[in-house]
Amino acid sequence: MREVSTPPLADLSDYRNVTDLLVRRVAVAPDHIAFDVAAPGGWRTVSTAEFGHEVWGVARGLVAAGLQPGQSVAIMSSTRYEWAVADLAIWFAGGVVVPVYESSAASQVSAIVADADVRIAFAGDDRARTALLDAGVPLVIDLQGGLAGLIDLGADVPCDDVERARVHAGPDSPATIVYTSGTTGHPKAAVLTHENFLGQVLNIAAAYSDIVRSDGNTVIFLPLAHVLARGLQLICLASGMRIAHLATPSEVVASLGVLRPTFLVVVPRVLEKIVASAAAKADEKHLGRLWAGAMRAATDAGTRAERSDDGTVVKSPTALTLRHRLYDLLFYRRLRAVLGGRLRYVLSGGATLSPRLSLLFRGMGIPVIEGYGLTETTAPLTGNLPGAIRSGTVGLPLPGSTVRIADDGEVLARGVGVFAGYRDAADDAQAFVDGFFRTGDLGRLDERGRLVLEGRVKDVVTTSHGKTVAPARWEAAIEEHPLISSAVTVGEGRPYLTALIVLDRDAVGADIDDSQLRADIQRAVDEANALVSRSEQVRRFALVVADSDDREVMTPTLKIRRRELLHREAATVDALYG
Incomplete structure (x- = not known):
């Protein structure tokens, strides 16, 4: 299978731009709680109508400040409620949002x-304010003290002026300009349209209607400068799912017990x-062996659940069922409680998820949905x-999207969310x-059309931390x-980097387990590590040998075929993370 498409579930013809999502939600459910906002001593609630009123007030302030339709407005801040207000207000005032990582x-x-x-x-803080002013931005608005000043500035702006600005943008108009990380050279400015956002929001909400519901809630702690977090925010806002924001990841676990997300x-x-x-706590209580058994039982249960998803009738042996119930009492239930006790699903993105981890959480009663974009x-x-x-895959194309696998294995994309191009032609x-x-x-489609990722065309590695690493310098040094x-x-989807080091058979002979040889290679690894940053350093390695006449793994010019080597040595790679 080389191409698979999923038809759209949503009709976009009645929507002009992203602002219609909020306008319609306010009309349908004005009193519904849309946000939990951090406040001294706890959290305060904000209804859809209250949010809409604040957005409208800030939009009037932007018009009063001189914003013209189609002009760019930057937001440089950590994740917070005011980010959401500013994001929508810029669109209501006819502007284009430019997110900047804090x-x-x-x-x-x-x-x-x-x-x-x-x-x-x-600006979200003093550092951001200074950076923006030094960059030459004439007007920098402080998010720290709230947006009352900007709202006051626009108090006399006629509502009709804002309405004209709000409807100025059409489906094909730029909604946001997002600057990529620039791992292949310089950052590129991706222009996403209102139609891109509308297509994603409405189709994903329809596809995941069992998850994104008006009786559910979520906590957003990913940077809102990232398009994934902003897309999630719009989906929740349009569907009535309650949102809380957290700027500091270390605060997340402590807050889950209060916010109890679904x-x-x-x-x-x-x-x-x-x-x-969880493993560390089990060890502290001298329950390490029980926790190891619990992990095996959960992984087994997750595997059985996945087979059931595919239509296979799976009957769990009584002994396994009893063990799973015991481990649920000892571990799984407590872990679910730490996460708030109401969590129905987790979506994992930003890096490749280990299949083992997916099966483990599924077996503990917390299904993990992996996606890709x-x-x-x-x-x-x-x-x-x-x-x-299905663990190990990132699923099917979402509604309105097509995925094609090129002859060289590159993943190609077309659909409602795919942008038209960069600012620089x-x-x-x-x-x-x-x-x-x-x-x-790089990727392939399995027998059901689900996408399986297999690395990067240019060999860039993204760890499970979301850190993007170009390994060429380290590899050149070691070679x-x-x-x-x-x-x-x-290291794709893994917590740290490892390496397969291919030895010259003629130089080393047959014994690659020789301790002196390993010590010699270890010194070379240490020297290569000294040339790169910590995140680019290789922590563990395995020695392998490839024959120069093996054309499946070596090119005619004696370059390694990385994908084939990784396929052959899959067990060796897994052992490096064992």
């Missing part, structure tokens, strides 16, 4: 401000930390669905083929060793 260096801020011609910006979006590293914490696809392109989860030259966006990721012919860095 951790951005001054040079990055200056480059974004200049490229997008930002004249007005919102749904969370996380990166894989969060799930890894939850398991590691990019900035250029307006967040999710594919996703597993409730009742049809030069960046588009290699970005599209036959009307499909080239994702830069200078006379006994080493090639090195393949591994």
Whole structure:
């Protein structure tokens, strides 16, 4: 199977731009609680109508400040309620949102401000304010003290003026300009339209109606500068799912018991930390062996559940059922309570999720839905669905999307969320083929059309922390060793980097387990690690040998075929993380 499509579930013809989502929600459920907002001593609630009123007031303030339809407005802040207000208000005032990561260096801020011609910006703290002012932004609005001042500024602006600004943008108009991380060189400015957002919001809400519900709630702690978090926010807002924001990830676990979410979006590293914490607590109580048994039982239960999803009737032996119930009393139930006790599903994105981790959480009663997307696809392109989860895959194309696998294995995308191009036409030259966006990721489609990711076209590695690493420098350094012919860095979806080091058989002979040889290679690894940052360093390695006449794994010019080597040595790679 080389291509698979999923038809759209939503009709966009009645929507002009993203602001219609809030306008309609206010009309349908004005008194519904839309947000939980952090306040001294706890949380306060904000209804849909109250949120809409605040958005409208800030939009009037932006019009009073001189914002013209189509002009760019930056937001540089941590995740917070005011981010959501500013985001929608910019659209209501006819502007284009330019998110800036709060951790951005001054040079990055200056480059974004200049490229997008930002004249007005919102700052989340003093550092952001300074960076934006130094970048030449004439008007920087402080989010820390609230938005009352801006609302007061626009008090005399006629409502008709804001309404004209609100409907100025059409489906094809730019809604946001998102600057990618620039792992392949310089950051690229991806232009996402109102139609991109509407297509994603309405279709994903329809596909996940069992999850995104008006009686549910979520906590957003991913950066709102990331398109995934913003897309999630719009989906929840349009569907009535209650939202709370947290700026500090370390505060998340403590807040879950109070907020009790029904749904969370996380990166894989969060799930890894939850398991590691549970294991550490079990060891402290001298229950390490019981916890190990509980993990095996949960993984087994998760595997059986997945087989049931595929239509296979699976009957669990009585002994396994009893053990699972025991472990539920000892561990699983307590872990679910730590997460608030109401969590029905977790969505994992941003990096590849280990199948083992997916099965483990499924078996503990917390199904994990893995999805896949990019900035250029307006967040999710594919996703597993409730009742049809398959670990190790990122699911089927979401409604309105098509995935094609190119001859070289690259994942190509087309659909409602796929952008039309970058601001700089030069960046588009290699970005599209036959009307499909080239994702830069390698993958395949399984027998049911689910996408399985297999790394990056240009060998860039993304760890489970969401850290993107280009391993070329480390590999080049290690390959200078006379006994080493090639090195393949591994770490996609893993917590740290490891490597398969391919030895020159003629130089080392047959015994690759020789302790002196390993010591020699270890010194070479240490020297290569000294040349790169900590996140780019390889922690563990395995020695392998490839024959130069083996054309399946070596090219005619004696370059390693990385995918084939990783396929052959899959068990070796798994052992490096054991």
